[in-house]
Amino acid sequence: MSRALGLLPVGKRREASRSKETASAVSLHLAHGNSSRSGVLRLTARLAPAGTRGPGLLRRDFGHWVSLHTPGSEFPQPNVDPLTHSVLGIACALVATRKPENRRAAALAGLAAGTLPDADIFLKSPGDPLFALEYHRHFTHSFAFSPVIMLLGAGAAWLLLRTFRRQVEFRSLMVPALIAVWGHILCDLWTSYGTRVFWPFSQDRLALDWISVIDPLLTLPLAVLALWAIFRKSRSMAAAGLGWAGIYLTLCVVQQHRAAATLENWIASRGHTADRVLVKPSFGNIIVWRGLYLADGHYHAAAIRAGRPGDVRLIPGESVPFLAGPAADFRDWQGLPANSTAVRDVRRFYHFSSEWVSWHPDAVGDVLGDLRYAQMPGDFRPLWGIEFDRAEPQKHVDWLTFRSLNRTTFAPLWELICGRGFSITAEKAQRRARMILSVNTLCTPVQVLAFSARRLQLSITPTSIQALARDARIWLWPARVARQRALRRKRESARPTFGQPLAPAPNPPGALASS
Secondary structure (H helix, E strand, O other), X not given: OOOOEEEEEOOOOOOOOOOOOOOEEEEEEEEEOOOOHHHEEEEEXXXXXXXXXXXXXXXXXXXXXXXXXXXXXXXXXXXOOHHHHHHHHHHHHHHOOOOHHHHHHHHHHHHHHHHHHHHHHHOOOOOOOOHHHHHOXXXXXXXXXXXXXXXXXXXXXXXXXXXXXXXXXXXXXXXXXXXXHHHHHHHHHOOOOOEOOOOOOOXXXXXXXXXXXXXXXXXXXXXXXXXXXXXXXXXXXXHHHHHHHHHHHHHHXXXXXXXXXXXXXXXXXXXXXXXXXXXXXXXXXXXXXXXXXXXXXXXXXXXXXXXXXXXXXXXXXXXXXXXXXXXXXXXXXXXXXXXOHHHHHHHHHXXXXXXXXXXXXXXXXXXXXXXXXXXXXXXXXXXXXXXXXXXOOOOOOEEEEOOOOOHHHHXXXXXXXXXXXXXXXXXXXXXXXXXXXXXXXXXXXXXXXXXXXXXXXXXXXXXXXXXXXXXXXXXXXXXXXXXXXXXXXXXXXXXOOOOOOOOOOXXXXXXXXXX
């Protein structure tokens, strides 16, 4: 049952006592519409200076994009987009159907069976924020459970066809539906999220790290060929779509190998011996890769761009301390009792994140982040994490998301994809930009910045952008004023006259105003 959430200010409500010298509190109520007092949940974002530790504290520089998962609210999960699963299921079902008259019915069964495994997103617990996290890509994504999904998908398609009085044998839909389910499982296995494909025999979350959860170059051609195959009832077009998926995945493997080799060479050049290494694609592409490794008690990150053959470049990233998870011998961990609910939740989060966990670098409280996913491939600001309260160890952890996917946050990644920022330093970029500013004195600051980015192929950091904007104001202010005056005079001279002279100069003798 869906419940509308209202955002209500609570300036007049009672607030817990807090120190005004160390933090300022911003409190909001997430209230279910017309719900009772017990249904009101409080989300408090406390802004504190760096160095202050305590539950619920997040620094100012990213407090505007932090959200708190509350029990019963929507749980953010990095699924492969439904379009990819849908068209892949359709293509698999069409290839598995020989009779042309049954192919559209098989496509419907493939569509249903190819999307049903993700129905586990509806598995939630009102009191456990990590329940949905733990059971996504769980038993519904295992080969052992695939016959059940096959029966459900084929049954749904058969019932829908019978509703429209289309006669089709149920048995003819079973094999296409089963192939579509297997396609869904393999599609999730290609990503970095982790899938329990061998449940119940193994609880390991397997991931091949070949492709991002969203990749338009895989999905769009596959979608076009799958829809064309439905329209033409063509098995060959569906096979061409699967062939394209195979070719693109082969390219993904090659790109991963190139990025991994570059990362290994960089690790060796630093004199490190890596205990663990992870190479995964960044969001939406297979050109820029995120490299992680553990050495000397620290996690290290790097952005790797695998471009044309022979052109693989690396930008060193950040480092964060290694944080061991709760041990299995039930010892206390980070001040939490060994048998507490918080420790069990932390252990579940470590298992979900494949042990790639550390403190959030910008968090003031006890916030753990999943290091596999970040906005930029070279930093350690995760997309999600958990927060626990040392004062309440029997309380479940809170699920936090730190995502802000928009044009501003995606622009630095796009610069890396385009190959900018790998061969020139910020200081050199500023010197060259100043030279261009001195030459192009009649350009606006925006035009100069755009020209500089195109001409120099740069990835300008926020600091560089501020410096360039400051230089643009200094260099271009006189020229800008002069140009504005010239444009004003030009507009005034081009203005038609209706009874009045354009300028205060005397009119020639005999000039009459037109009426």
